[in-house]
Amino acid sequence: xxxxxxxxxxxxxALRRILGEILGRSPELELIGSVAGSDxxxxxxxxxxxxxxxxDFSLDQNGLNGIELGIALRNINEYIGICIYSQFxxxxxxxxxxxxxxxxxxxxxxxxxxxLSDYLKIIKDTAIGKGNWQxxxxxxxxTQESESSVFFSLTPRQRSILSLSTQGNSPQEIAxxxxxxxxxxxxxxxxxxxxxxxxxxxxSDLKTAAVLKYMELLRMS
Numbered sequence: 001x002x003x004x005x006x007x008x009x010x011x012x013x014a015l016r017r018i019l020g021e022i023l024g025r026s027p028e029l030e031l032i033g034s035v036a037g038s039d040x041x042x043x044x045x046x047x048x049x050x051x052x053x054x055x056d057f058s059l060d061q062n063g064l065n066g067i068e069l070g071i072a073l074r075n076i077n078e079y080i081g082i083c084i085y086s087q088f089x090x091x092x093x094x095x096x097x098x099x100x101x102x103x104x105x106x107x108x109x110x111x112x113x114x115x116l117s118d119y120l121k122i123i124k125d126t127a128i129g130k131g132n133w134q135x136x137x138x139x140x141x142x143t144q145e146s147e148s149s150v151f152f153s154l155t156p157r158q159r160s161i162l163s164l165s166t167q168g169n170s171p172q173e174i175a176x177x178x179x180x181x182x183x184x185x186x187x188x189x190x191x192x193x194x195x196x197x198x199x200x201x202x203x204s205d206l207k208t209a210a211v212l213k214y215m216e217l218l219r220m221s
Contacts, residue, residue: 003027003030004030004051004052004124005029005030006030006031006050006054006123007050007052007080008035009038009040009053009059009066010034010054011036011060013036016036023054028124033046033050037060038059039063041053041069041073048077050080053073053083055069055085057084057086057088057090057093058087058088066086067096070097071097080104081104081106083122083123085107085108087109090107091137093107102133103131104126104127105126106122107133107136150195151217155188158192161178161188162211165211166215171185171186189207189210193206193207193210196209196210196217
C-alpha cells in the first residue's frame with residue numbers, strides 16, 4: 001500500500017525538525033516536503049504530489065497564515081487534505097474556510113501531549129477526505145449554546161446591574177440609578193457572580209472576573 005504523502009509547513013525551525021523527523025520515521029507516511037513558510041510551500045509540483053498538508057496557523061507575519069495557505073494549496077490541488085494546527089483556539093478557524101471548500105479540512109490544537117498515533121490518525125483521515133471540521137464547528141456551537149444558557153440564567157434585574165457595573169459604576173451608584181437599595185444591589189451582584197463563576201475561588205477578585213465574563217457573554221449573545 002502506498003504511503004500517505006505529506007507536506008509539512010512550520011515556521012518554528014526547532015519544532016519543524018523534531019516533528020518532521022518523527023513524522024518522517026512513520027512507515028505510513030512519506031514526508032515529501034518540510035518547509036518554513038508559504039513561499040516554499042507553493043511549489044506547484046510538490047503540492048500536486050501531496051495527499052495532505054500539515055500547516056501551522058501562525059506563519060510569516062508578512063505572508064499567508066495557515067488558513068490562507070491551505071486555500072491556496074487547494075486551488076493548486078483540489079484533492080489535497082489540509083490539517084491546521086495552532087496554539088490558538090482552532091474552534092474559531094473553521095469559519096475562515098469557504099463553505100464549499102471545507103471537505104477534507106481538519107483542525108487541532110498544538111499540544112505536547114500529542115502522540116505520533118494522534119498525528120497519524122488526523123493526517124490519514126484528512127488525506128482520504130474525512131476532515132474533522134464539522135466536529136470542531138459543532139464543539140464551537142455547543143460552547144456558544146452553553147454560554148448563552150448562562151447569560152439567560154441571569155434575571156433581567158441582574159443583567160441591568162451588571163451592565164452598569166461594566167461601565168465602572170459602584171454598587172452605590174447603581175442603586176441610585178436604578179432606584180433600588182444598596183443592599184439589594186449587593187445581594188443581586190453576589191447571586192450573579194455565583195451564576196457567572198460557579199467554580200470561582202472565593203479569594204479571587206470576583207467583581208473583575210464576573211464583569212469580564214459578562215462582557216464576553218454580551219459579545220456572544
